[in-house]
Amino acid sequence: MENDRTTTVPSRLRVGFVGAGFMAYVHSRAARAAGAAIAGIASSSPGSAARARDRLGVEQAYASAQDLIEDDMIDVIHVCTPNATHLALAEAALKAGKHVVCEKPLATNVQDATHLAELAAEAGTVATVPFVYRFHPMVREARERIASGQTGLISTIQGSYLQDWLLSRNDDNWRVDAGVGGPSRAFADIGSHLCDLLEFVTGDRITRVGALSRTLFSGRANHKDVQTEDLVAAVFATKNGAVGNLLVSQVAPGRKNRLMIEISGSESSVQFDQEAPETLWLGKRAGSQLLIRDPDALSPEAARLSVLPAGHPQGYQDAFNAFAADTYAAINGDHRDGLPTFRDGLRSAVLTESIIQSSKRAEWIDVPAVKELEGTHQ
Incomplete structure (x- = not known):
């Protein structure tokens, strides 16, 4: 077809x-x-x-x-x-x-x-x-519903990104080594995706964080002095007045790649789960519903990213393909909405550093804003 x-x-x-x-x-x-x-x-x-x-x-x-x-x-x-x-x-x-x-x-x-x-x-x-993950069609649908006001005034935001691939002391990887992977592991690796998605979907910015982190194993199979964290929990406030929480873990049994966000407003809630990317849960006081991906019933950006007909599941590789296609389109002069640039990578680094500081100091940290950069594509 x-x-x-x-x-x-x-x-x-x-x-x-x-x-x-x-x-x-x-x-x-x-x-x-x-x-x-x-x-x-x-x-x-x-x-x-x-x-x-x-x-x-x-x-x-x-x-x-x-x-x-x-x-x-x-x-x-x-x-x-x-x-x-x-x-x-x-x-x-x-x-x-x-x-x-x-x-x-x-x-x-x-x-x-x-x-x-x-x-x-x-x-x-x-x-x-x-x-x-910005390129899942149902993520774009959630973003459009919030931007258009259908969700109402946002009050609470919750998110989690859970994996289990480093559950055991014998599980190891280069990311464990701070000299290779950097001072943050779980948050820099997957928490960065979670926060990017929360800010992208809501159009809001995290401004204050209070975080706790834990390293379960001081040594692993090939690394004897592990300094990077296995999990992070945080509460946060946003520029527009919402409050939220997040949980990031690479030691959550049974969770392979469970990235979930739920945003609640005065009219409805929206929830997206990356392990079930064909649906969007719309929570209402009366008559909650599960919206299934159907290009004919979605907003324009969500429909654009729906490269397969309804009933033909799309997933992670399809989202990655769309990211690459939009990157190459931008190179050819066609700049499409939602393309994550190095400026977004910088924003992620700022959030990661704020989380690390908050956990180490056991105090709230104000998240610095990323300054505007001169240039066509940033």
């Missing part, structure tokens, strides 16, 4: 990937679906890049990231490497005049994130961060 609401663009941009792990697979599928040429890949070694080239169907493996970045035939660089490397790689790509897609967190501290956001604004190239 044909669908004229496609997010795919006709571009044949030539894209290159730095990194050969899970996220490189996701990015490459999204780039291919968006019509790009999968032109190059670099990894931690030439051998790793060659193996990834064969697995992902990439045209060429490069001996180093710098060789890839400096190739004039490459239009867009996707940075899919450990967090601590993002600054140097994104900076090099921007200085080489490339468009950049950098995995989150954009950087491991506010200073570095600010530098990258300013550099991107000065360069005038498109620079995005894959806060891809």
Whole structure:
């Protein structure tokens, strides 16, 4: 069945990937679906890049990231490497005049994130961060209902992002290491998605936070002195007067990727659950309902992102594909609503640092505003 609401663009941009792990697979599928040429890949070694080239169907493996970045035939660089490397790689790509897609967190501290956001604004190239949960159609539907006033005056916001992949002491990953992943783990890794989604859907900003964090294991299989947190709980206030709470955990048994937000207003509540992304719960004092994704019954932006007919489930990869397509559309001069830029990556770094400070000091922290940046795309 044909669908004229496609997010795919006709571009044949030539894209290159730095990194050969899970996220490189996701990015490459999204780039291919968006019509790009999968032109190059670099990894931690030439051998790793060659193996990834064969697995992902990439045209060429490069001996180093710098060789890839400096190739004039490459239009867009996707940075899919450990967090601590993002600054140097994104900076090099921007200085080489490339468009950049950098995995989150954009950087491991506010200073570095600010530098990258300013550099991107000065360069005038498109620079995005894959806060891809924005691209679920039912997230856009929730956003439109709140923006149009259907939900009424927002009073409370709650959200959680729960996983269990680091539940055991024997579970380990490079993200556990603060030197590689940064000073925050659970919040920087998944709490960043949660807060981005809460602010994106409500159009509001978190202004004060009070947080608690816990590290359950001081040592794991390959890391003997773990400094990064396994979970974070926080209460917060927003610019428009709402109050809220959030819970982020990578040690919640049975929860694989449960990102949930619920926003309550004077007229109704809306709830989105990423593990059931085809529906939106609309809570009312009388007659609550479960709205099922149907392009013919959704707001324009939600319908645009509904690339499959009703009854044909869409999920995470579809959201990622839409993010890549909108990034490439922006490169071609078609700037679509809701595209997360490096400025959004900076906002995430500011929130992460505020959460860390609040937990360490055991006190409320005022969240600094992100200053306006000069530049076309930021």
